[in-house]
Amino acid sequence: MKRSHRVGAICQILTESPQKLFSLNYFCDKFAAAKSSISEDISAAKEAVKASGYGYIETVSGASGGVRYISDISPEKAKEVQNDLCNMLREESRILGGGFLYTSDIMYDPSIVKGMAQIFAKHFKDAGADYVATIETKGIPVAFMTAHLLNLPVIVVRRETKISEGATVSINYFPGSSERLQKMSISKRAAAPGSKALIIDDFMRGGGSIKGIAEILSEVEIEVVGTGVAISNIEPKKKKVSNYFPIVYLGNVDENNKFVEVIPNSQIY
Amino acid sequence: MKRSHRVGAICQILTESPQKLFSLNYFCDKFAAAKSSISEDISAAKEAVKASGYGYIETVSGASGGVRYISDISPEKAKEVQNDLCNMLREESRILGGGFLYTSDIMYDPSIVKGMAQIFAKHFKDAGADYVATIETKGIPVAFMTAHLLNLPVIVVRRETKISEGATVSINYFPGSSERLQKMSISKRAAAPGSKALIIDDFMRGGGSIKGIAEILSEVEIEVVGTGVAISNIEPKKKKVSNYFPIVYLGNVDENNKFVEVIPNSQIY
Numbered sequence: 001m002k003r004s005h006r007v008g009a010i011c012q013i014l015t016e017s018p019q020k021l022f023s024l025n026y027f028c029d030k031f032a033a034a035k036s037s038i039s040e041d042i043s044a045a046k047e048a049v050k051a052s053g054y055g056y057i058e059t060v061s062g063a064s065g066g067v068r069y070i071s072d073i074s075p076e077k078a079k080e081v082q083n084d085l086c087n088m089l090r091e092e093s094r095i096l097g098g099g100f101l102y103t104s105d106i107m108y109d110p111s112i113v114k115g116m117a118q119i120f121a122k123h124f125k126d127a128g129a130d131y132v133a134t135i136e137t138k139g140i141p142v143a144f145m146t147a148h149l150l151n152l153p154v155i156v157v158r159r160e161t162k163i164s165e166g167a168t169v170s171i172n173y174f175p176g177s178s179e180r181l182q183k184m185s186i187s188k189r190a191a192a193p194g195s196k197a198l199i200i201d202d203f204m205r206g207g208g209s210i211k212g213i214a215e216i217l218s219e220v221e222i223e224v225v226g227t228g229v230a231i232s233n234i235e236p237k238k239k240k241v242s243n244y245f246p247i248v249y250l251g252n253v254d255e256n257n258k259f260v261e262v263i264p265n266s267q268i269y
Numbered sequence: 270m271k272r273s274h275r276v277g278a279i280c281q282i283l284t285e286s287p288q289k290l291f292s293l294n295y296f297c298d299k300f301a302a303a304k305s306s307i308s309e310d311i312s313a314a315k316e317a318v319k320a321s322g323y324g325y326i327e328t329v330s331g332a333s334g335g336v337r338y339i340s341d342i343s344p345e346k347a348k349e350v351q352n353d354l355c356n357m358l359r360e361e362s363r364i365l366g367g368g369f370l371y372t373s374d375i376m377y378d379p380s381i382v383k384g385m386a387q388i389f390a391k392h393f394k395d396a397g398a399d400y401v402a403t404i405e406t407k408g409i410p411v412a413f414m415t416a417h418l419l420n421l422p423v424i425v426v427r428r429e430t431k432i433s434e435g436a437t438v439s440i441n442y443f444p445g446s447s448e449r450l451q452k453m454s455i456s457k458r459a460a461a462p463g464s465k466a467l468i469i470d471d472f473m474r475g476g477g478s479i480k481g482i483a484e485i486l487s488e489v490e491i492e493v494v495g496t497g498v499a500i501s502n503i504e505p506k507k508k509k510v511s512n513y514f515p516i517v518y519l520g521n522v523d524e525n526n527k528f529v530e531v532i533p534n535s536q537i538y
Binding site for chain 2 (some may be wrong): 001002004005006007009010011013015016017020031041042045048049052053054065066070096099100102103104105108109110111113114136137138140141144145147148151152153154155156158163164165166189190193194249
């Protein structure tokens with residue numbers, strides 16, 4: 001096998017499984033090549049991945065070491081993702097009445113979701129999370145893609161208890177949008193007590209749901225180490241959670257003039 | 270830039286966006302290289318990707334042509350995914366009582382979900398689908414990952430109507446497990462009438478939910494071109510749908526003897 005073939009294959013294998021550690025021996029065996037050759041291949045793969053602008057290859061030294069691919073996004077690409085999201089949200093056809101916007105097509109589109117997940121994965125890569133937690137339904141894809149990039153399992157908090165979840169813990173909470181009490185539940189098997197989770201969701205208004213997720217996680221002894229939301233509503237200014245990272249802010253939705261105010265989060269680049 | 274760096278970068282860029290077409294000019298501009306060099310790089314990238322065993326690079330000729338990465342999985346790797354899934358399902362700690370198994374950790378784990386999605390993406394790559402459809406909640410990750418590999422948007426059928434879904438179409442249906450009528454709803458904006466969808470879900474018992482999804486899709490003029498389920502229960506033998514592709518079959522769940530019968534679908538390899 002030629003060097004360029006091995007380098008290409010290494011780039012692909014690492015990219016397919018972000019954050020997964022591969023030993024040098026794995027590649028020696030796979031390509032029937034000497035360790036010295038594979039070392040040079042990996043150096044070349046590092047340069048290659050740097051050039052593509054998506055992430056980087058990291059070497060972990062020691063006996064149980066190896067190389068892994070860390071998902072990343074350049075400031076220029078992050079800005080592109082943000083701008084695409086802003087432009088889509090500004091489309092007047094999304095206005096549903098009552099200040100609601102139709103966003104399911106955005107939250108269910110893998111190409112847009114991947115960009116948002118890359119922003120979250122970069123921002124939270126050193127948060128020390130063991131899980132990515134979300135609440136059903138619309139936030140699941142972006143939470144799942146973020147988890148894929150960070151190589152973490154997902155916890156999905158449910159609205160109702162289900163037989164297939166086994167024993168559950170439930171709480172009642174006040175969502176931001178209404179003063180009607182709502183319920184959420186989590187399987188006791190969802191995560192090991194003492195672990196840490198990152199909360200990722202598609203939308204936040206008052207922060208009631210996010211606060212509820214944090215509360216239910218603390219009931220099963222899981223600590224929240226970060227919160228990311230794709231879209232944060234500007235109003236109400238006073239949220240029920242203080243620490244969160246949005247990709248864009250949603251302002252005034254003017255039904256009569258068909259105008260949607262969207263502001264990118266300038267902290268991203 | 271060296272050839273091996275360009276080849277590695279091409280492999281990575283294509284792998285990051287399955288099924289997305291990139292023109293030769295895109296790479297010429299990105300690497301400031303001549304078309305003849307890029308052509309040779311792409312030939313090398315094809316060999317490299319073939320060696321890694323995940324998929325292949327396809328050339329589309331013509332003025333609007335280019336190259337794209339098609340997700341694939343070798344029979345050996347598909348068998349590995351199946352065996353891993355079988356072994357996990359056989360763990361006696363999953364037995365919940367009433368014949369139920371706890372599977373959320375499997376359905377929410379990106380590394381396992383990716384393998385299942387690769388099997389679905391390979392099986393359905395020529396089905397001509399415009400969308401991947403599923404019903405909330407546990408099937409969303411595998412449906413979404415399959416959609417990512419096929420570069421298609423997702424439709425999520427909801428159990429309840431939500432303000433944020435806009436105008437919806439609802440149906441009542443009989444799930445396989447009980448004779449209690451249930452409801453599902455779909456946003457009228459979810460897909461363009463006249464398009465085609467692939468149904469992907471995590472579990473099928475009698476096929477009532479899958480039949481319901483097909484019915485509600487037909488209400489919004491979407492044709493079903495394939496159905497994939499991660500786990501199909503063997504009983505009842507007579508399903509409400511006739512054409513479906515499971516990864517594994519779930520047989521007897523013996524609570525007393527702590528035994529779970531799981532059989533891989535031999536059609537896969």
